[in-house]
Amino acid sequence: MSEHKTSYREAVRAHLHSTLEFSDLPYLGKKSGKVRDSYQLDNDRLLFVVTDRLSAFDRVLTxxxxxxxVLNLTSAWWFSITSHIIANHLLAVVDPCxxxxxxxxxxxxxFVVRDYMTGSTSTSLWTHYKAGERIYCGNVLPDGLKKNDKLEHPIVTPTTKDAVxxxxxxxxxxxxxxLMSESQWEYAKNAALELFAYGRNEAKKRNLILVDTKYEMGIGNDGTIMLIDEVHTPDSSRFWQADSYEQRHAEGLEPESFDKEFIRLWFNRVCDPYQDEVLPKAPDHLVVELALRYIEAYERITGKEFQFPDKQMLSISNHDRxxxxxxxxGL
Ligand SMILES: Nc1ncnc2c1ncn2[C@@H]1O[C@H](COP(=O)(O)OP(=O)(O)O)[C@@H](O)[C@H]1O
Ligand SMILES: [Mg+2]
Known part of the structure; x- marks a missing residue:
């Protein structure tokens, strides 16, 4: 990973203990996902607060x-440049998060779209391919592919959105x-592939490979099918460094990425993150490193400089801001 400006590291350190874990706003219909809190403003609108929670092992780690x-503004950036492909749910960004x-x-x-044979979880393409499967979610895969090989073309490998x-x-x-009608599926699948093609091209301009990603879509009150949730963020997508991919792959090395694996490995080493009721606190230096990776991802993906809260805003809590x-x- 490239060296970050010292000022970034300092800003992150200064915010280690003022993260937004839970929002607490006076609106009705609060729902908390693993990362986002939403409130129902009226019949047609939700307020989405993207918290600083990091989830893995089906729970919040830190x-x-x-x-x-990073997640809110990365999504907003993609929503604004992809609305010619599909309508999306974003109405207004009212706070950085x-x-x-x-x-x-x-x-x-x-709607998961994949352009490479990779991954390690139970729903990953490589996990299934390695076990001998050659048809995955209706896609026929050729023999002879290795881990991290590029596929002939991007494929859609949908999953259900189950509670567990x-x-x-x-x-x-x-x-x-x-779960969907035939025509809804056709529309959503085509939109997912077009979004991916657009995202891949945009990422390439900034020396990134968009490896795979997950989209969510829904139906608005007026019947329009919309892109919702988040788009091409470091949580929903895998990105690799484009200029080192070929050589590293040829040498049998893993591609360079904005990898968050190190924090999962730490938890795996010191506890049983699936079973233990209470988790140990992640060490500050790992959390700082992770924050810097998210910020770097924002800058690389969008090509924009990350804006830290100004001095005036620094002194007030996230909640107050x-x-x-x-x-x-007017809310
Ligand atoms: N525009 C929307 N309308 C209704 N629900 C939405 C919309 N956008 C996203 N969602 C849902 O809100 C939740 C977002 O919170 P998140 O923390 O990402 O949840 P999860 O734990 O399910 O990943 C998801 O369940 C997502 O499907
Ligand atoms: Mg989610």
Whole structure:
């Protein structure tokens, strides 16, 4: 990873103990996902607060300074440049880590698009291919592929959005199980592939490979199918460094990435993150490193400089800033 400006490291250190773990806003209908809190503003609009929570092993591991801002603003940037492909839920960014969005009924399907044979979890392509499967979510895969090889073209490998564990599913079963109609699936699949092609091209301009990603879509109150949740963020997508990929791959090395694996490895070493009721506190230096990677990802993906809160805002808590910014837009 490239060296970060010392000032970034200092700013992150100064924010280690003022992260946004839970929002606490006076609106009805609060729902908390692993990372986002949402509130129902009215029939058509939700307020989305992207917190600094880091989730893995199906639980929250720690908070990471500025992670919410990185995710909220990275998504907002992509939403603004992809609306010619598909309508999206973003109405307004009202704080670095909060947005007002159109309320949708999400399809219970995650639209995963992959351009490389990689991954290590139970829903990853490589895990299944390695075990001998040659048809995955309806896609036929050729023999002879190695880990991290590029696929001939991007493929859509949908999963269900289950409460416990997402499950890979075929388009036929999506329709058969009544999760989506045939025409909704066709529309969403094509949008996912177009979004991916656009994202891959945009990433390439900044020397990044968009390896794989996950989209969510839903139906708005007026019946429009929209892109929702987050788009091409470091949480929903895998990015590799483009200029070192070929050589490292030829040498059998893993590609360079904005990898978050080190924090998972630390938890795996010191506890049982699936079983233990209480987790140990992640060491500060690892959390700082992680925050710097998220900020670097924001800058690399969007090509924009990350804006730290100004001096005036530094002295107030995230909660107060959020409330002040919401008041500015009459909320
Ligand atoms: N515009 C929207 N309308 C309704 N629900 C949405 C919208 N955008 C995202 N969501 C849902 O809100 C939740 C976002 O919170 P998150 O922390 O990402 O949850 P999760 O733990 O399910 O990943 C997700 O369940 C997502 O499907
Ligand atoms: Mg999510």
């Amino acid at each position: 908070t990471v300074p500025f992670k919410g801002q 909060a947005s007002i969005v159109s309320k949708c009924t999400p399809f219970p399907v995650e 564990h997402d499950r890979p599913i075929t388009p036929e079963d999506i329709v058969k199980e009544g 959020l409330r002040a910014n919401l008041a500015k837009v």
